[in-house]
Every structure is written in C-alpha cells, then in structure tokens.
Amino acid sequence: MEKSKTLFEKVWDSHTVMQREGEPTLLYIDLHLVHEVTSPQAFAGLRLARREVRRPDLTFATIDHNIPTTSDERFQIKDQIAAQQIATLRRNCESAGIPLFDVGSGRQGIVHVIGPELGLTQPGMTVVCGDSHTSTHGALGALAFGIGTSEVEHVLATQCVSQTKPRSMRLTVSGNLPNGTSSKDLVLDIIRRLGTDGGTGYVIEYAGEAVRSLTMEERMTLCNMSIECGARAGMVAPDQATFAYLFGRPYAPSGNAWTEAVNRWQQLATDESAQFDREVSIDGSHLQPIVTWGTNPGMAAPISGRVARPDEARDASESAAILAALEYMGLQPGMRIEDISLDRVFIGSCTNGRLEDLRAAAKVLRGHKIHPSITVLVVPGAESVKHEAEREGLDRVFIEAGAEWREPGCSMCLGMNPDILAPKQRCASTSNRNFEGRQGREGRTHLVSPATAAAAAVAGHFVDVRGWHYKE
Amino acid sequence: MEPFRQHRGTVAPLLRENIDTDQIIPKQHLKSIERTGFGAHLFSGWRFHGDGTLQRDFVLNQEHYRSASILVAGRNFGCGSSREHAAWALSEFGFRAIIAPSYADIFRTNAGNNGLLLIEMEEPLVRRIAEQAQTKPPYKLTIDLETQTIADDCGLSESFAVEAFRRHRLLHGLDEIGMTLLHEADISRFEECRHTFLQRGT
Incomplete structure (x- = not known):
C-alpha cells in the first residue's frame, strides 16, 4: 500500500523533477504569475545570459503594484519610473510571447485576485510569483508561494524552482465563526497566536469545521496572510465549494476534461492516517473582530481589548518592540481599541x-x-x-x-x-x-x-x- | 555571483526583532528596472529624516559603522515582502554577512542568490556580539565559510551551521540557473508526462 500523505506532500511529490540527498528539490511549476515590479531584472538577466523563456504558455502577466487608481491617470501615468516598469513588462511579455492582462483588457487586476478569478489557479498545481502573497492561491488546494527575482529568472529559464522541502503543519479551526467576524479576523487571530515567525519553515494546511464552511474568497483571505506568520504557503483541501467556484471559468477545463480534472482533484485531500510535523488547534466559535495596534501583523487585539503595555511583555526585547511600535503608532499603552x-x-x-x-x-x-x-x-x-x-x-x-x-x-x-x-x-x-x-x-x-x-x-x-x- | 570564502569586517549592531523588507528597502525605491542603485536607499526610513537629512543617531550613520560589512540583527530578519531588492540593497551598501537568531524563508533564498551569507546563532551569542560592536567599535569579526567559524581578536571563536548545498554555492559563487540547466533532460522528461487542466483561455 502507498504511504499515506498530506495534501501538501501529494502536490510536492507529484511535481518533484529531481531529488538528491542533501540538496534542495527541483520542483516543476505549473503556473508562473508575473507583475511589473519584481520581473524586469529577471528578464534582463535572461537576455544577458542569452536564455529564453522556457514555457511562455504557463506564464501569465498583469500590472498591479504601481498602477494609479484614478480613471484618467491609469492610462497616463505621471510617475515616469512606474511608467517605465509597466512599459518594460509589456515589452518583455511581447517578445517572450507571454499573455498579459493589460490595463483596460477587462482582466487586469491584482495578480492574486485574477489567478483564481480566471480559473488559472487550480487544485494540485504548483504556483509561484515574485510576490509573498502568492500563498493566496493555496485556497484552491494549490501549493503556491512567493519567490525573489533571481528565482523568477530561474523559473522563466527552467520552469522549475529549487526548494528545500518545508515541514507541514495542520491548523484545525473548530466551531463556526460568530456573526460579524470573518476569515480576516480569523487569520489575524492565528498570526497573533503563532507569532510573526511561528510558521517559518512550514506549509500550513487549514482544516476543521470553520475552514470547511468558509467560501472560496474567504479561504483566499485566510491563505493570503499565511506569509505574515512566516509560513511558506497556506493550503485548503479542494472540495465541492472549490469545484463549484472553478466551474465555467475561462481557463478551467470543460467537458470531459472537467470530469477528469474533478476526479483527480478529489484525490488530493490529506489521507486520514497522514502525519503532520506539527498540529495546532484553535476554537473559532469565540472569535472577535481583530484590530492590529502595532507595526507587524502579530501585534493585534480583539475589538473589546486594549493596546499592549510594554510591562506585560514576556522579555526585554518584546518590551522594546512594543515600546517602539507604540511610539511609531502614536498610541498610549493599555488604551482601549x-x-x-x-x-x-x-x-x-x-x-x-x-x-x-x-x-x-x-x-x-x-x-x-x-x-x-x-x-x-x-x-x-x-x-x-x-x-x-x-x-x-x-x-x-x-x-x-x-x-x-x-x-x-x-x-x-x-x-x-x-x-x-x-x-x-x-x-x-x-x-x-x-x-x-x-x-x-x-x-x-x-x-x-x-x-x-x-x-x-x-x-x-x-x-x-x-x-x-x-x-x- | 561573487564567491564567499573568508571575510573580515566591522560589525554594526541593529538588534531589533522582525526587521521586515519594507524597512530594509522602502517601496518608493523599488521603482527601477535595474539590479543596482538600491544601496543608497538601504533602511532609508531610519537613515534619513523626511526632508532627506541624516538621522545622526541611526547606527549606520555613526562614524564607526559607516563602513561596516557585517550586520547583527534580531530574530526573524527579512520578514514580509519577497522583494529581492532587500538583498541587493544590503549587498550594495557593503554588507557581506548578517548574524541573527533567525531569518524569514524567502529572504534566506534571496540572500543566497546574491552571495550574502546569513549566519544563524543563538540569541545570547548574537546579543553578546551586538554588545561588543556597540561598546567597542570598530569591533571586527573574521568569518570563515570554509571552516564555518567566526572569530574576533579577543578570543571569541564560534562555529556556525550552514546547509551543505548553500555553502557549496557560496564558496564557488555558482549560478543556480546554470546548475539547474545541467538537468535539462530530467525537466523535459517530466514535462512529457505531466498532467495539466489549463485550458487555452477564451
């Protein structure tokens, strides 16, 4: 019998191109998303080394980070350097044959919004982008993570990334989230509990009743902020909600391919006897709306609570961090949120x-x-x-x-x-x-x-x- | 990539926790299509006042630390945004190595891809080194990646761990893409058998 595996292991193993003892894994990438700010140096590097984009058909680009949001300025950008980054992306996409969802195309948007919207992101895929919030796409049961520009260049050239296998964590949220709270409150509460580096080195699978009853967009919010507790990625096992969300989207399969896809996607869920490196449980039924008061996402309190006081800190360095945050934020220690x-x-x-x-x-x-x-x-x-x-x-x-x-x-x-x-x-x-x-x-x-x-x-x-x- | 074998340099102490990449290189300086030009903006929110004048008390603006090449920092250094500009800015400013209790994952990879050595050490030791740098500037350390040790001139000698493949790449300044392309045949073989449900968009 085959060894029982977690969702993460199934995706990881099925994308392993090469694994040598003591070395990182060479992992194949199904979907590479590109935007204007972290890609120009990668394309320049390719040109310098006379390398080509290996799979322009698995690469998609859009413009999101520096685009103005007023209707007149988005087509007439005053900031010359921002305009240059956008022009460079257009040129790079054109010469490499990479589809670009450009401003005014009807499909432009934040890269982590359009991936799922267009049906590009699918269960069981590996997805990367030069942006840390790529973890968002894990909501569909994909293994999705942010990479640096050298890695963007590496993926453009080889369609692979070289990665040390992360450890696995299952975060189970029991109960149902109370009215007036959302998955944003849930993820802020999780970060507050785990700490800003509590997830470092892990891929988190979110599970449990509260997670299962989230809508797809709520799951995206949850997975999006996985990086804020240091996690490499966040994932939710695909289920009926996932399939219903994807059905009929432009890049999602249709006809027989749809049936075949769903059959495969249904195999992705974590096997019952699979082991995680770490298990964390949270009761979601007492969740309150959460507000951050400090200068990292873990510095947060429930709406009924108060801003932290330096004298409540567990050690001197936390106390110093609270003091510095309160000074920057212009808040009084212990004041009501x-x-x-x-x-x-x-x-x-x-x-x-x-x-x-x-x-x-x-x-x-x-x-x-x-x-x-x-x-x-x-x-x-x-x-x-x-x-x-x-x-x-x-x-x-x-x-x-x-x-x-x-x-x-x-x-x-x-x-x-x-x-x-x-x-x-x-x-x-x-x-x-x-x-x-x-x-x-x-x-x-x-x-x-x-x-x-x-x-x-x-x-x-x-x-x-x-x-x-x-x-x- | 410049190889890293041995380095001797001055230590600058910046003992805050959770120094994120937004602090290392603020977003207003990311608008470039080049890999260079970021060093001038390293920690710019802390190094400069709003009007562009120097914050004289910030560590990197002080006489003894201006030419520092080893940064000592608090835990979870490099958290937040994946911007490799952070590693570019640190390198261009002159840093060759960082000593901290822990690092964020993406920053760790970005540093490795730019010949910036990240040394992980227990918090009390990091604190001790920072104190020396603070009280006895210019405090110098010699880092030897071949023997995986750091040493000062007053008897401190500590070994550090670094993953074998990272060490190998740093020692030889190897380009990762070139290394991966040696396995072109494996990638092509994988591609022939892979499954995809990505439909051509309409």
Whole structure:
C-alpha cells in the first residue's frame, strides 16, 4: 500500500523533477504569475545570459503594484519610473510571447485576485510569483508561494524552482465563526497566536469545521496572510465549494476534461492516517473582530481589548518592540481599541479586494454617512470585480456614503502608486501589512476586516461591528 | 555571483526583532528596472529624516559603522515582502554577512542568490556580539565559510551551521540557473508526462 500523505506532500511529490540527498528539490511549476515590479531584472538577466523563456504558455502577466487608481491617470501615468516598469513588462511579455492582462483588457487586476478569478489557479498545481502573497492561491488546494527575482529568472529559464522541502503543519479551526467576524479576523487571530515567525519553515494546511464552511474568497483571505506568520504557503483541501467556484471559468477545463480534472482533484485531500510535523488547534466559535495596534501583523487585539503595555511583555526585547511600535503608532499603552480614532480607511488589496469583501463593506455602509473627518478609498481587486460590483450597485452604496470608488490595483496596500498616507495619518486598512512606512512614510496602519473598516469609517473610530445597526 | 570564502569586517549592531523588507528597502525605491542603485536607499526610513537629512543617531550613520560589512540583527530578519531588492540593497551598501537568531524563508533564498551569507546563532551569542560592536567599535569579526567559524581578536571563536548545498554555492559563487540547466533532460522528461487542466483561455 502507498504511504499515506498530506495534501501538501501529494502536490510536492507529484511535481518533484529531481531529488538528491542533501540538496534542495527541483520542483516543476505549473503556473508562473508575473507583475511589473519584481520581473524586469529577471528578464534582463535572461537576455544577458542569452536564455529564453522556457514555457511562455504557463506564464501569465498583469500590472498591479504601481498602477494609479484614478480613471484618467491609469492610462497616463505621471510617475515616469512606474511608467517605465509597466512599459518594460509589456515589452518583455511581447517578445517572450507571454499573455498579459493589460490595463483596460477587462482582466487586469491584482495578480492574486485574477489567478483564481480566471480559473488559472487550480487544485494540485504548483504556483509561484515574485510576490509573498502568492500563498493566496493555496485556497484552491494549490501549493503556491512567493519567490525573489533571481528565482523568477530561474523559473522563466527552467520552469522549475529549487526548494528545500518545508515541514507541514495542520491548523484545525473548530466551531463556526460568530456573526460579524470573518476569515480576516480569523487569520489575524492565528498570526497573533503563532507569532510573526511561528510558521517559518512550514506549509500550513487549514482544516476543521470553520475552514470547511468558509467560501472560496474567504479561504483566499485566510491563505493570503499565511506569509505574515512566516509560513511558506497556506493550503485548503479542494472540495465541492472549490469545484463549484472553478466551474465555467475561462481557463478551467470543460467537458470531459472537467470530469477528469474533478476526479483527480478529489484525490488530493490529506489521507486520514497522514502525519503532520506539527498540529495546532484553535476554537473559532469565540472569535472577535481583530484590530492590529502595532507595526507587524502579530501585534493585534480583539475589538473589546486594549493596546499592549510594554510591562506585560514576556522579555526585554518584546518590551522594546512594543515600546517602539507604540511610539511609531502614536498610541498610549493599555488604551482601549475602540478609543482609537482614524483619518483614513482603505478597502481593497489581494487580502480583501474581492467581490464578497466589497459586499461586506457595502452592507455596513448602506444608508450611513462616512464620518466627516475620514476619507475612504475603495479599490476593487480586479477589473472583473469592479465590473461585477457595479452591476450589483455596490459602487452607488460607497459613493452615497461618501467614499471614493477607484480603479483596480494594489493601491494603498503598499503605496507604490499615488495612494499613500501623509505622515502620522491613521488608517484602518483591509490590507495585510502594518509595517512602518508601508502605506506612506510615518503612516499608521491598523489591519482589520472589510466590515470593521466600514464601521470605523462611519463611527470615526473603531467599533464592534457585531452590534452594527444595518439599514436596508 | 561573487564567491564567499573568508571575510573580515566591522560589525554594526541593529538588534531589533522582525526587521521586515519594507524597512530594509522602502517601496518608493523599488521603482527601477535595474539590479543596482538600491544601496543608497538601504533602511532609508531610519537613515534619513523626511526632508532627506541624516538621522545622526541611526547606527549606520555613526562614524564607526559607516563602513561596516557585517550586520547583527534580531530574530526573524527579512520578514514580509519577497522583494529581492532587500538583498541587493544590503549587498550594495557593503554588507557581506548578517548574524541573527533567525531569518524569514524567502529572504534566506534571496540572500543566497546574491552571495550574502546569513549566519544563524543563538540569541545570547548574537546579543553578546551586538554588545561588543556597540561598546567597542570598530569591533571586527573574521568569518570563515570554509571552516564555518567566526572569530574576533579577543578570543571569541564560534562555529556556525550552514546547509551543505548553500555553502557549496557560496564558496564557488555558482549560478543556480546554470546548475539547474545541467538537468535539462530530467525537466523535459517530466514535462512529457505531466498532467495539466489549463485550458487555452477564451
């Protein structure tokens, strides 16, 4: 009988091209996603070495990191260097024969939003991209991870990456997530518990009742932030929800190939007797909305809680880290999370820029007005998301509440385009990183779910969205 | 890639935990299509004030550490974004090696691909080295990758672990793509038998 395996091992083993004792594994890549910021040096390296792109048919590109989100500027970029990066990507794709989902094509968007949307990401695949949030694609049962530019060049040249096999962790979430909480709150809670390096060296498989009942887009949010606890990747075993999500998407198989694909995908789930290197269990039924107060995603507290105090730290270095974070964030030790007032709200990113995220935020905002001291930016994750949201009238809800409705891109998640915070501005953000300066020099970022962000936009400060007064 | 065999250099202490790649090279400096030009912006949020003037008290701006080539840092160094620009910036600024209790996975690979040696050591030892660098500058260490040891001039001598294949690549400055392409036949064989359900898009 064959050895029982985890989902991760099944994908890993079936993509192993070569494995020698004491060396990293040469792993074949099914899908390589490329964007304008981490690829130019890789293409330049190829040219310098007179190498070609081995599989342009397994490589797909889009423009997301530095694209402006106003409708006039996205076709007329003022930032000359950003424009040059985009022009370079177009040129590289054209000469290598790589399909590019360009601005205005109807398919442009954040690379981790469009991969699943287009049916490019499929169960059992290996997926890489020069972006750490590639872990998102694990929601479909793919093994997906971020790589550096030298590795992008390596994949372009060989369609393989050289990787040391990570260890495996199963993170089981029992119970059902309470109303008013989301998978964003769940993943922030997980990072808070594991720590920012608690997952280093591991691939995490998310399992359990609470995970099984998440929608596909919620699973994407969960897997997206796996990297924030240091994990190489996050995965969820494919099930009926996965197949239903993929059916009929442009790059998904159809006809007999669909039936064959589903049969194969059904074999991917972790075998019952398979062993993980580490098992972690969390009870999801008492989850609260989570808000980060510090300068890494692990520095977080429940909405009913308080900002940390340096004297509660377990050691001197943690105490110093808390002190430095509070100083940067302009917060008092031990103050209530609900007493933190805001200047800006950002709804979008590869973490929370999908249709369900926009629906969740719009549901809170419907019939309410945004607090006069707050400006709100809503940035759909892809052109397809924007189109669908407008068809549902979500754009009207945002605009009527007083928010700005923008064009797709990474936008204020990392502020490589014109959407940035002014120094000391405080922002509730549905993105994934609250690092110093991430959203703009001296900008102060609090990571939250779309519903919590929307509620804060109305209240002017953080509030518990579980007690929200919804208007029809 | 420049080979790494032995290196002697000044140590700069930056003993914070979770130094992320957004701090190492802030996003406003990623807008380039070149592999060079990032050293000038290394830790720019900490090295410079908003108006571009130097933050005089930041370690790398202090007289003794300006030409440092070994950085000592807290645990989980290089977490966050996959940007290889972080490794490029550190190398271009003059760093050849980093000593810390632990590193993030993607940064570890990026460093290896740029001849930047990452040395992992127990926290108390890292702390001790940082203290020496802080109190007795210029504090110098000699790193020998062949014997896998670090030593100072006052009797400190410690060995460190490094995976055999990483050590081999660093010692010889080997290009990973070239190494992989030696196995072209294996890749082609794999490709012939692989399964895919990727449909040509419509």
